[in-house]
Each structure stands twice: as structure tokens, then as C-alpha cells.
Amino acid sequence: MSDSALRSWLLSDTPDSRRQAAWGRAYRSWLRFRVNPLGMAGLVIVVALLIASLAAPLLAVQSPDVQHLTLRLAPPSAAHWFGTDELGRDLYSRVLYGGRITLGMVLTVVVLVTPIGLVVGALAGYLGGMADRILMRITDIFLSIPQLILALAFVAALKPGVTSAVIAIALTSWPPIARLARADALTIRGTDFVAAIGITGASRMRIVFRHILPLCLPSVIVRITLDMSGIILTAAGLGFLGMGAQPPTPEWGTMIAATRGYILQQWWVPTIPGIAILFASLAFNLLGDGLRDVLDPKQT
Amino acid sequence: MTDVAIEIADLRVSLSGTEVVHGVSFAVPKGSNFGLVGESGSGKSTILRTLVGLNVSWSGAMRLGGFELRYHRDKAFFRRCQMVFQDPYGSLHPRQTVDRQLSEPLLIHGLSEVDVRIRRALAEVGLPEALRFRYPHQLSGGQRQRVAIARALIAEPEVLLLDEPTSALDVSVQAEVLNLLADLQRARGLTYVMVTHNLAVVAHLCETIGVMQEGVMVECLSTDDLCAGRARHPHTQALRGLSTELEEAPAWKRGAGGEPA
Numbered sequence: 001m002s003d004s005a006l007r008s009w010l011l012s013d014t015p016d017s018r019r020q021a022a023w024g025r026a027y028r029s030w031l032r033f034r035v036n037p038l039g040m041a042g043l044v045i046v047v048a049l050l051i052a053s054l055a056a057p058l059l060a061v062q063s064p065d066v067q068h069l070t071l072r073l074a075p076p077s078a079a080h081w082f083g084t085d086e087l088g089r090d091l092y093s094r095v096l097y098g099g100r101i102t103l104g105m106v107l108t109v110v111v112l113v114t115p116i117g118l119v120v121g122a123l124a125g126y127l128g129g130m131a132d133r134i135l136m137r138i139t140d141i142f143l144s145i146p147q148l149i150l151a152l153a154f155v156a157a158l159k160p161g162v163t164s165a166v167i168a169i170a171l172t173s174w175p176p177i178a179r180l181a182r183a184d185a186l187t188i189r190g191t192d193f194v195a196a197i198g199i200t201g202a203s204r205m206r207i208v209f210r211h212i213l214p215l216c217l218p219s220v221i222v223r224i225t226l227d228m229s230g231i232i233l234t235a236a237g238l239g240f241l242g243m244g245a246q247p248p249t250p251e252w253g254t255m256i257a258a259t260r261g262y263i264l265q266q267w268w269v270p271t272i273p274g275i276a277i278l279f280a281s282l283a284f285n286l287l288g289d290g291l292r293d294v295l296d297p298k299q300t
Numbered sequence: 301m302t303d304v305a306i307e308i309a310d311l312r313v314s315l316s317g318t319e320v321v322h323g324v325s326f327a328v329p330k331g332s333n334f335g336l337v338g339e340s341g342s343g344k345s346t347i348l349r350t351l352v353g354l355n356v357s358w359s360g361a362m363r364l365g366g367f368e369l370r371y372h373r374d375k376a377f378f379r380r381c382q383m384v385f386q387d388p389y390g391s392l393h394p395r396q397t398v399d400r401q402l403s404e405p406l407l408i409h410g411l412s413e414v415d416v417r418i419r420r421a422l423a424e425v426g427l428p429e430a431l432r433f434r435y436p437h438q439l440s441g442g443q444r445q446r447v448a449i450a451r452a453l454i455a456e457p458e459v460l461l462l463d464e465p466t467s468a469l470d471v472s473v474q475a476e477v478l479n480l481l482a483d484l485q486r487a488r489g490l491t492y493v494m495v496t497h498n499l500a501v502v503a504h505l506c507e508t509i510g511v512m513q514e515g516v517m518v519e520c521l522s523t524d525d526l527c528a529g530r531a532r533h534p535h536t537q538a539l540r541g542l543s544t545e546l547e548e549a550p551a552w553k554r555g556a557g558g559e560p561a
Binding site: 013014015016017018020021025191192193195196197198199200201202206211214215 | 352353354374375377378379382383385386387390391392393394395396397399400404405408409430431433434435438448451455
């Protein structure tokens with residue numbers, strides 16, 4: 001299909017199938033998103049980081065664990081673009097592989113947290129009454145504990161490592177999502193169209209999962225994208241405190257922690273993973289802002 | 301009993317603790333039209349919403365086709381009785397295509413031939429098939445209300461409750477939708493209960509009219525009686541007077557050289 005044929009298929013006023021209608025709707029959102037330079041910058045950086053992490057074995061010049069003790073703390077050069085760390089490992093390769101760990105943790109948290117938050121929030125908001133009270137009190141308990149502290153306590157109780165860090169962050173990230181989804185569900189449940197669906201004889205679960213959840217999704221997507229930068233910082237923070245990924249795993253936070261003593265003499269060694277963290281969290285923030293403009297529920 | 305579609309006896313409804321309908325009784329024969337008129341807040345919409353199960357705090361008796369209605373309505377009830385809402389901008393799911401919204405009742409009731417039924421439903425309400433995969437925001441108000449009517453009728457109910465189905469629409473579109481409703485009734489032998497504050501609409505469509513005032517049905521009379529000015533209750537006479545005044549206003553304006561309204 002040629003470009004213009006595809007375009008007119010997407011923008012057709014009279015789609016021939018639900019699939020075409022859904023794609024057309026997505027394409028219109030993309031057209032709105034594309035004109036936002038900051039959002040696009042965020043998207044480009046996020047996609048670049050994801051590709052770089054996935055293609056790390058192809059892009060890296062050497063294994064992230066190979067040590068050259070004669071080449072310790074070398075400054076950036078043609079052979080080692082970002083220099084080397086305290087054990088002579090190539091920093092460029094380690095940052096690439098570290099992206100796999102850090103971004104992998106973030107994506108796992110998102111995959112765990114989004115469905116839980118959405119379902120808890122939508123059920124509480126739609127069912128109301130006792131179900132709402134019980135679900136929201138549970139949410140409040142998790143919400144009342146500062147995120148990093150609960151994560152620290154949790155990881156300290158378990159074995160420090162990537163898995164425990166992911167579980168710890170996930171435990172503390174779902175309550176805001178649930179709150180948001182509940183607020184949306186509360187406004188949606190009073191509308192005529194929900195009453196109309198109820199009158200067709202739909203069960204309450206069908207109404208929640210097929211009709212209310214999809215409407216809570218846009219604001220949750222925006223929120224979770226904005227939260228991702230916070231999740232990156234928490235993951236790196238746990239790594240820095242020795243509660244996340246353990247050395248020699250090339251996780252960005254762990255890398256900073258291991259080399260923080262060299263900040264004055266060989267500043268690039270801890271700074272480069274720091275820049276990676278900065279870019280990743282900034283990019284997710286910009287992307288989230290851009291998505292908010294497109295997915296804002298107030299625009300039809 | 302079988303020729304009565306809806307029977308309501310001494311219905312009392314409370315909304316958040318306040319009783320707003322104080323013992324209303326009426327019966328609607330099968331295949332006929334019953335109009336509920338009254339001012340805003342007189343409880344006419346509340347009766348419809350209670351009938352279809354959207355208000356749960358009520359007492360009294362309601363029967364659909366001879367069956368006593370309980371607080372919980374089952375699927376079989378929704379198969380037989382459907383409702384069209386006042387605001388077509390709020391009664392359609394904003395993120396679902398027309399096709400999806402029409403298929404939902406069919407899936408819920410496990411009806412076959414979804415594709416055929418949707419095409420037939422669109423044709424019946426006079427919507428071109430090109431609109432089938434549009435989202436509600438790509439439709440006009442009149443088209444949306446037609447979709448809402450198609451959705452209500454797609455599972456082939458016997459009774460259709462209409463909550464001011466035309467008041468959110470343009471005057472020219474109002475007439476189209478009313479004619480559509482009249483045609484559908486003739487074709488399918490439906491029973492309508494229609495709530496409106498527009499006496500002209502009731503007179504156009506309904507045989508019997510119940511006049512509501514402050515939660516009480518003050519008078520129940522035939523349209524012929526109403527048109528002939530045989531209303532007994534002062535509130536009915538006042539409503540009628542108001543609507544004839546409004547109807548005569550354009551003629552008076554035309555005489556003064558103004559544009560016809």
C-alpha cells in the first residue's frame with residue numbers, strides 16, 4: 001500500500017471495520033503528538049535508549065565484565081569512548097548493558113503495577129460501598145509509607161538483588177495508579193452511557209472490564225509514563241545503596257555507588273552512568289507530558 | 301391481564317432519602333403510547349428510571365406484562381424492556397464505535413447473526429451503513445439519538461421507555477426522530493412510555509397522557525380530551541395554555557413582519 005493510500009485509509013471518515021476505526025483514531029492521536037517537539041524529543045530518546053539496550057551485544061566494544069587492570073580509570077579516548085572504571089572495564093559497554101538492567105527493571109515494574117492499579121481502582125470506583133472502602137484502605141496503607149523507605153525495608157528483609165528491588169518498587173508504585181483509576185471510574189459510573197450499558201443486561205464485571213477500564217487507561221498511561229522517571233531514580237537509588245543490583249552487574253545506580261570515591265580525580269567514571277540516569281528519566285518525563293496533551297480525557 | 305404491558309400501582313420513590321414520587325398508579329395497554337408530562341422536577345423521569353431498575357429505593361408494585369418486578373432485574377427483563385435517554389451526547393460510550401455499541405446487547409443476550417442484526421438495526425433507524433464504524437464524536441446529535449434507539453431496539457424488546465428523547469435535539473431533527481419512533485412502533489407493535497415536557501410531542505405520539513405535578517399524578521386523560529380542552533385539573537389546563545401560547549407566538553410574530561421561527 002502506498003503512503004498516501006495508507007494515509008487516506010487511516011483518515012477515512014467511513015471506516016469499514018473496527019480495526020480500521022481504531023487505527024484511524026490512533027493515527028489522529030499520533031498526528032497531534034507529532035507536533036509537540038518536547039514530547040517527540042522524549043519519545044526519540046526513550047526509543048533510542050531501548051534500542052541501544054536491546055542491541056547492547058552488537059554495539060558494545062567488549063564484554064562489560066572484562067577487566068584491564070593496567071588501564072584503570074582511563075579518560076575517554078578512541079578505544080574507550082567513555083573511559084574505563086576502577087577495574088579497567090570499558091564504561092561505554094557497561095552503560096549499554098546497564099541500560100538493559102535499569103530499563104528492564106522499570107518496564108517490569110510498569111507491567112506489574114499498571115494492571116493491579118487499574119483493576120483495584122476501577123473496581124473500587126465502580127462498585128462503591130464496602131468494596132470501595134476496603135480496597136481504598138488497603139491502598140492508603142501502602143500510600144502512607146514513603147516509597148524508598150518501604151522499598152529499603154522490603155529489600156533488607158529479602159535478599160538484595162534486582163528481583164527484590166523490582167518487587168519492592170512495584171509494591172509502592174501501584175497505589176497512586178489505583179487512586180487515579182478510582183477517581184476516573186467514579187466520574188464515569190454516574191454517566192448515562194454506563195446506565196445504558198447496565199440496562200442492556202450487562203453484568204457488573206462486564207461493565208467494569210469492558211466499558212470502564214478502557215476509559216481509565218489514558219490517564220493511567222500518562223501517569224505511569226511520568227512515574228517512570230521516578231521509578232528509574234528509585235531503582236538507581238536502591239542500587240546505589242547496595243539494595244538493588246549487586247556488583248559486578250552493570251546497573252547504573254550500582255555503577256555510581258561503586259565508583260563514587262573517584263568523583264574528584266576521575267569525575268567521568270561516576271558521572272557517565274549519572275548522565276544515563278538523567279537522560280532516561282528526563283526522556284520519560286517529556287514523553288509523559290507529550291502523551292498527556294494527546295490522551296487528555298477532556299479532549300473527546 | 302395479558303393485554304397490559306406495564307402496570308404501576310402506588311409507586312413511591314425516594315432519591316437520597318427524600319420521597320420524590322408519592323404514590324403514582326397507571327397502566328399502559330400493549331401496543332399503545334403513554335405520555336408522562338409535567339414540569340422539571342415533577343418526578344416523571346424518576347418513574348422511568350425506577351421502572352428500568354436505575355433507582356432501588358422504591359415501594360409499591362410494578363408489573364411488566366403481568367410479571368411482578370423485584371428490586372433486582374435480570375437479563376430477561378432487559379430483553380423485554382429498554383430505555384432511550386434524553387441526552388444522546390451522554391448516552392453513547394465515547395470510545396466505542398457504533399458497531400461495537402450495537403453488538404454489545406447481542407453478545408450479552410447471546411443472540412446470533414450479529415452482523416445481519418446490526419445492518420438491519422441501522423437500516424431501521426435510517427442510518428447509512430457508512431456510519432457503522434464511526435465513533436460517537438463523528439456523529440451529529442440526531443444520528444447519535446438514532447444509534448441510541450437502534451441499540452435499545454436491537455435485542456427486540458416489547459416495551460421502550462423514552463426519557464425526553466427529542467429535547468436535546470434541533471427542532472427539525474426532533475420531528476424526524478418522532479416520526480421514526482412512530483414508524484418503528486407501527487412496524488413492531490411496541491409499547492412506549494414517553495416522558496416529555498413538550499405537550500406537542502405527546503399529542504403527536506401518545507393516546508393517553510398522565511400529568512405529573514410535584515410527584516403526584518394529578519390527571520390521566522386521553523389526548524383527544526386534552527386537545528378538545530376537556531382537562532379538569534388546573535395544572536393540566538395551565539400546561540396546555542402555555543403550550544398553545546408558544547405555538548401561537550410565531551404566527552403573531554409573522555404578522556408583525558418578523559422572520560418565522
